Amino acid sequence: MPGSETDLDRKPKWQPRFPGSGRLKGKVAIVTGGDSGIGRATAVLFAREGAKVAIAYLEESEDAQITAKAIKKEGSEVLLHESDLGCPDSCKLLVDRVIDKWGRLDVLVNNAGEQHPDEDITDITVEQLQRTFQTNIFSMFYLTQAARPHLKKGAAIVNCTSVTMYKGAGLLLDYSATKGAITAFTRSLSEQLVGDGIRVNGVAPGPIWTPLNPMGGQPPEKMDDFGEDTPMGRPGEPNEVAPAFLFLACEDSSYMSGQVLHPNGGIIVNG
Structure with missing residues (x-):
């Protein structure tokens, strides 16, 4: 997990759709899960807007x-960093490499995640439960802890939660639980950091065409009509989600903290 984007027959659309306007000029950003999907779309969009990106x-x-x-x-x-962010030492090494290379850190995007479908709660193994939490939420704690000493006034943290946190997902019980934790983490961390001028927000995508779902994140029989149950009747593309991360990372959202944006194809949720 999450699988290789190069192996997908239908490639996700990740390319930025509009010219940049320098909204992250001079900034340095970390994007986890930046190799593919939403992470790739976000990383490349940040670069178009002037950021150096790890x-x-x-x-x-x-x-x-x-x-x-x-x-x-x-x-x-x-800067490329291949490692398991579920390990605190890997997170510290990533931040150290960024500071050594560029001398600053302005934006942290916690996007990496994994999911495994199960029909029944009794099918979820101890190993899977612990691994899903380790990847999806523990890594956010570890990386934010490592980054915190380097985040100054004006910095931004953007966490990736999910529509499953708001509407539930019977096949993704452990994954949905981690996304609930991420939303609570986002709101609580915002309360802790807002006084220092550091904003913390989240993005809760709906069904997005990335390697995560077709490569084991959903049962194969679910993929033929993946995303068609949204009001828009289709899955979203990564480059339809990345602008939400950009908005929350730049000064366009300077009066927002502790909030969540919902690029989810028109699904109505509360929160």
Whole structure:
């Protein structure tokens, strides 16, 4: 998990759709899960807007190289970090590498995640439960802890939660639980950091066409009509989600903290 984007027959649309306007000029950002999907779309969009970008990924090196090439094509700089962010030492090493290379950190995007479908709660193994929480929420604590000493006034943290936190998902019980934790983490961390001028917000995507779902995140029989139950009748594309991350990372959202945006195809949720 989450699988390789290069192996998908139908490629997700991740390319930025509009010219940049310098909204992250001079900034340095970390995007976890930046090798593919929403992470790739966000990383490349940040580069178009002037940011230098470090992308962290588990093991999908070919995907990561494609992202790196796209970032360089935007005229920016990139740092690749292959590791398991469920390990605190890996998170500290990532931040240390960013500071050593660029001397600052302005934006942290906690996007990396994994999911495993199960029909019944008794099917969820101890190993799967612990691994899902380790990847999806523990990594956010570890990386934010490592980044905190370097985040100054004006910095932004954007966490990826999910529509499943708001509407539930019977097949994704442990995954949905981690996304509930991420939303609570986002709101509580905002309360802790807002006085220091650091904003913390979240994005809760609906069904998005990324490697996560077709490569084991959903049962194969669910993929033929994936996303068609949304009001818009289709799954979203990564480049339809990345602008939400950009908005929350830049000064356009300077009066927002502790909030969640919902690019989910028109699904009505509360919160």
